[in-house]
Amino acid sequence: MQSKKVIFALLHSRKVEDLMEILTTIILMAVIGAIVGGFTNYLAIKMIFKPYHPIYLGKWRLPFTPGLIPKRRDKMADQMGDLVVNHLLTAESIQTKFLNSNFQTEMTVLVQNELSNVLTSERTLNEVLEGWGLSEGQMKTEQYLNNWIESKYDEMMGTYRDQPLKNVLSPELIAKGEEKIPVISRLIITKGVDYFSSEEGKIRIQRMADDFVSGRSGMLRNMLQMFLGNVNLADKIQPEIVKFLKNEGTADIITALLMKEWHKLLEKDTSLIEEQLEKEKIIRIIKGFSYKVINMPVLFHSSISELTVKIRPYLIDELTPKSILLSSKWISGKIEGLMKKLRLNEIVREQVSTFSVQRLEEMVFSIIKSELKMITFLGAFLGGLIGVVQGVIAVWIL
Numbered sequence: 001m002q003s004k005k006v007i008f009a010l011l012h013s014r015k016v017e018d019l020m021e022i023l024t025t026i027i028l029m030a031v032i033g034a035i036v037g038g039f040t041n042y043l044a045i046k047m048i049f050k051p052y053h054p055i056y057l058g059k060w061r062l063p064f065t066p067g068l069i070p071k072r073r074d075k076m077a078d079q080m081g082d083l084v085v086n087h088l089l090t091a092e093s094i095q096t097k098f099l100n101s102n103f104q105t106e107m108t109v110l111v112q113n114e115l116s117n118v119l120t121s122e123r124t125l126n127e128v129l130e131g132w133g134l135s136e137g138q139m140k141t142e143q144y145l146n147n148w149i150e151s152k153y154d155e156m157m158g159t160y161r162d163q164p165l166k167n168v169l170s171p172e173l174i175a176k177g178e179e180k181i182p183v184i185s186r187l188i189i190t191k192g193v194d195y196f197s198s199e200e201g202k203i204r205i206q207r208m209a210d211d212f213v214s215g216r217s218g219m220l221r222n223m224l225q226m227f228l229g230n231v232n233l234a235d236k237i238q239p240e241i242v243k244f245l246k247n248e249g250t251a252d253i254i255t256a257l258l259m260k261e262w263h264k265l266l267e268k269d270t271s272l273i274e275e276q277l278e279k280e281k282i283i284r285i286i287k288g289f290s291y292k293v294i295n296m297p298v299l300f301h302s303s304i305s306e307l308t309v310k311i312r313p314y315l316i317d318e319l320t321p322k323s324i325l326l327s328s329k330w331i332s333g334k335i336e337g338l339m340k341k342l343r344l345n346e347i348v349r350e351q352v353s354t355f356s357v358q359r360l361e362e363m364v365f366s367i368i369k370s371e372l373k374m375i376t377f378l379g380a381f382l383g384g385l386i387g388v389v390q391g392v393i394a395v396w397i398l
Contacts, residue, residue, distance in 0.1 A: 026391030030384045037383020042376045049361040070357050077352035081345030089344060091336040098332040108324045112316050119312050121304040128304065138300040145294070149286055157274065165273055166266035174266065181262060185255040192245045196238060205237050 048068045055065040069076065097103055121128070129137035160168040169177075195201045244250055265273075274282065299307070308315070331338075365372065 022395045025395055026388055029391035029394070030387035033387025033390065034380040034384030037386070038376050038380030040383070041379030045372055045375065049357060049364075052357050067357075069360065073357065074353060077349040078345075080352050081348040084348045085339070085345045089339075091339055094335050094339075095332040098328045098335070104324055104328055107328075108321050111324060112320050115320060116312075116316055119304060119308045119315065124301055124303055125307065126300045138296050141300075142296055145290060146287060149290065150283060153279075153283055153286065157270065157279075161269075161271045161274070163270060164267050165270055168270050169266070177262060178259070181258045182251075182255050185251050185258055188254055189245050189251055193242055196241045196245070202238050205241065 046067075047064060049070065050067045051065050052070050053066050055062045123131075126137055129135070134140075156168070166174060196205065
């Protein structure tokens with residue numbers, strides 16, 4: 001009886017040892033598999049970027065160096081350039097964006113706000129130009145205007161100097177001149193009546209009459225004195241002159257004379273007009289007229305707000321939306337050719353080729369850090385699971 005117990009204890013201890021050996025084998029293979037699987041995945045992830053440069057043993061380059069990304073960076077740059085141009089940043093997508101009503105509304109509001117800030121500024125035009133690095137704006141503008149007037153005058157006279165004045169002036173200006181002749185005629189008559197009706201005019205008439213009488217022979221002078229007696233000649237002549245000027249036919253006569261002289265002037269060569277008036281005087285007259293119209297001191301010393309107060313609503317509320325719409329249509333129509341000239345694929349390729357691989361690795365890992373850890377863990381888990389299976393198969397076979 002005692003011998004049976006001894007035999008059973010020996011058999012039981014043998015089974016426990018075998019079981020412990022089996023468990024040890026399975027656990028060991030699972031650990032090894034987990035380590036191999038996890039390390040393999042970890043190494044594979046690291047080899048995507050590292051090493052950054054090839055490693056040589058003498059003249060022999062170690063395989064898998066540099067890493068995948070550094071090794072294929074040029075090809076990746078080409079592929080990314082084509083991807084951006086052909087699929088991401090296409091001409092059609094940009095055209096759609098520019099023609100999108102929401103985009104146009106946003107751009108209109110943005111431009112209106114910026115334009116409003118500029119047009120309501122209390123800074124003078126001089127101050128704005130100085131802020132842009134353009135000093136002495138008024139003087140330079142006057143110089144530019146003077147040079148422009150002189151060059152345009154020489155250009156025009158070079159073309160029309162040998163032609164009649166009527167070919168130089170526009171038909172509208174000629175018609176405007178003819179319309180003004182009756183007005184000028186009435187103005188001359190009005191001024192003449194006012195002058196000869198005045199005391200100054202009467203004195204002038206008396207002087208002219210005295211000069212006329214004193215220049216005649218003694219017999220004619222005596223006859224005039226005999227007929228007129230002590231009557232002042234100016235008292236006789238002044239009413240007649242005024243009556244003549246007020247006569248309706250006088251205005252027609254003056255108008256006809258002025259019209260005749262106007263047509264004679266139009267038939268004259270432009271060179272003759274230039275000679276009579278002198279080139280310097282003509283240019284000086286044009287410059288003086290331009291200065292009166294533009295008024296440089298007021299223009300450059302007034303605030304932007306004052307200069308634009310009348311046109312500000314039109315610029316902001318009407319012109320800006322129309323400009324944005326037209327600009328969007330124009331740009332969308334030119335975008336394909338513009339993109340070809342920009343060669344975006346080359347820009348992307350150059351940027352990718354020069355981009356630091358280390359920086360790219362940091363960016364990628366910062367984004368998918370947790371996912372990469374899961375991949376490493378999954379490799380370890382699968383490796384451990386495979387190790388367990390291998391351990392079971394090994395124990396079964398053995």
